Amino acid sequence: MKDMKFTILNGSPKGAESVTMQYVLYIKKRHPEHEYNIINIAQAIKKIENDExxxxDIILQVKESDGVIWGxxxxxxxxxxxxxxxxxLITERNAKAAFENKYTIVLSTSIHFYDHTAQNYMQSICDDLKMKYVGNYPADSWDLLYPKRRARWLLFVEEFINHIEHKYPTSKHYAPLKMRDFKYTPGKVIEVSEKFDTLGKKILVVxxxxxxxxxxxxxxxxxAESFSSEIEIINLYDIDVKGGCISxxxxxxxxxxxxxxxxGFFEFWEDVVMTADILVFAGVIKDRYLSSRWKMVLDRAFYMTHTPTLTGMQMGYLISGPVNQIPNLSQMFQAHIEIQDSNFVDIITDEFGTSEDIDALLHDFARKLVTFSKADYFKPITFLGEGGKKIFRDDIFGRNRFVFLADHEYYEKHGFYDSFPQNDERAKKMNEKLIPLMKIDKLRTKINMKQEFLRPFTKILEDPNK
Ligand SMILES: Cc1cc2nc3c(=O)[nH]c(=O)nc-3n(C[C@H](O)[C@H](O)[C@H](O)COP(=O)(O)O)c2cc1C
Structure with missing residues (x-):
């Protein structure tokens, strides 16, 4: 096996103190014959952006390497x-060519909360850069501490090295985005009688x-013109945010x-955003997500760590760009709202239809937001919110409690731990009664499970007061 040169693009704002980079150092320890060039991208982004x-230099190192590791x-x-x-910046500064045909893998560390959306995003970026994507490794932050998990990480990287050495083929998963060349021209003025009363609700577009x-x-x-009174519109470049979360x-x-x-981030988040009744996030698609400015704001809101801050709102998105070609992004949009305990109403885009169609959709979006707000309507959350909340609950109750004590207090106070199944008294009693019966063959084979499931529903349907 010839010695290889790897460029590692470190995406942790902690730089060398990153947990993720310990995974790379472990590979270096086990395969010292190769060269590992770790570049602290996230930590030094301001300097990288300001100093061409x-x-x-970074792009040159990518070009000269045998493989690129996104970590x-x-x-x-x-x-x-x-x-x-x-x-x-890779696209803005025409540096894509350096990545083309480079073998690559993507390593993430996390508590597995939406690691798949981050990995999907990175895979699509690798495809957009025409890289040879070998695979991803979505590690739990602590995996490296366990012998079996260390061994599988090592195997994964050795497979990567094999790929490069033997020039094995790699597949693509994401077609390039098709951008629509369309100029939206709003139509006739909305009559006063067609406008929706804001009912004293605070409506905010960010x-x-x-x-x-x-x-x-x-x-x-x-x-905004669909409402009978003025709504608030905030441009993210007008707020005073000095930088991203540094963890x-x-x-x-x-x-x-x-x-x-x-x-001024806190004043913005707490006094302006958190006080809204109806909240609409708006923006333009940049690569396969919103802009890094938007991401900076969402990352900075992490100071409230795993507690919901945008609760009880009607929320949605106004997007310019091909969001429907990026289901990964729509999933993040919906999940973010569901986890906050708010109601996900809709995403309105400029990617389909005529200007008139978009006018109608925007007007109806306004109607839905105020109608739902008035009725206090919250549709049931999906796996996106339900699953995500359970991951948080378990992690805060367990191994990460000492790090996130503020969350733990909040979770205790707001009954988050009551949802542990071992606390479900009704289920406990039912199981105690029914499990012994289920173990009796003669009885079990007689039970019609379909009818048993329907029994409580029949009670509701037959009760004239319900
Ligand atoms: C601002 C912020 C946001 C985070 N968001 C997520 C997340 O969405 N999902 C997740 O599983 N972990 C999340 N984490 C946890 C980190 O990904 C995890 O601790 C990681 O291993 C840290 O790696 P590093 O030391 O290389 O920076 C977040 C941490 C921070 C500071």
Whole structure:
């Protein structure tokens, strides 16, 4: 086996202190014959962005390597904003060619909360960069501490090395996005009688683009015109955010971020966003997600760690770009709202139909938001919210309680742990009674399970008062 040169693009804002990088150092220890060049991308993003030479050096190293390893911690269902910015720079600075045909793998560490969406995103980026994508490794943060799990990580990387050595083929999973060349032109003015009463509700649109010459700017304006009184519109570039989350985890103890007093993020999040009744996030698709500016805001909101902050709202999205070609992104949109205990209403885009169709959709979106808000309607959450919340609950109750004590207190106070199945008294009693009966063959074979399931429903349907 010839010695190889690997470029590792470190997506952790902690730089060398990253847990994820310990996985790379372990490979280095087991295969010291290769060269490992770890570049701290996320930690140094400002310098990389401001110093073109530094960016070009990184691209040169990618070009000269036999394989590229993307390694990153999960940040709010994706990579962190700093890493996302680097990915944007690759296209903005015409550096894609360096990645073409490079063998690559993607390593993430996390608690497995939406690691699949981050991995899907990275795989699509690798496909967009025309890389030879060998596979991903979605490790739990602590996997390396267990012998069997270390062994499988090693096997995975050895398979990667085999791929490069033997030039094995790799498959593609994501077709390039088809961008629609369409100029949205809002139609006739909405009559006063057609406008919706805001019913004293606070309606807020947060966007990274509000320029009225853009499709999204026009969509926001048209949407706002559907209401009888003014709504609030905030541009994310007008708020004072000094930088992305740096994962110091000071917030874990008391939900107090180390940026307090250094920028205006908290005033924005707590006084403006958290006080809305109806909240619409708007933006333009950038690669396979929203912009890194949007991601920075979502990452910074992590100072409230695993507690919901946007609760009880009617929420939705206004998007310019091919969101329906990126189901991974729609899934993140929906999951984010469900986990916050808010109601996911809709995503309105400019990707289909005429301007008139979009006008109608925007107007109806406004109607739905106020109608649902008035009726206090919350549709049932799906696996996206249900599964995600359970992962948080278990992790905060268990191994990560000492890190996130503020969450633990919140979870205790708000009954989050009551949902543990071992606390379900009704289920316990039912099982105690029924399991011994189920073990009697003669009885079990006589039971009509379909009818048994329907028995409580029949009671509801036959009761005239229910
Ligand atoms: C701002 C922030 C957001 C996070 N979001 C997620 C997440 O969405 N899913 C998850 O499983 N873990 C999440 N984590 C946990 C980290 O991904 C995990 O601790 C990781 O192993 C840290 O790696 P590092 O030391 O290399 O930075 C988050 C951590 C931080 C600080």
């Amino acid at each position: 030479k530094r960016f070009e 990153f911690p999960l940040y709010v269902m994706l990579v962190c904003s700093q890493y996302k910015r680097f990915i944007e 966007s990274d683009e509000t320029n009225e010459n853009t499709n999204i700017g026009k969509m926001i304006k048209r949407f 110091c985890l000071q917030c874990g103890y008391d939900h107090k971020c180390s940026y307090i007093g250094k920028d």
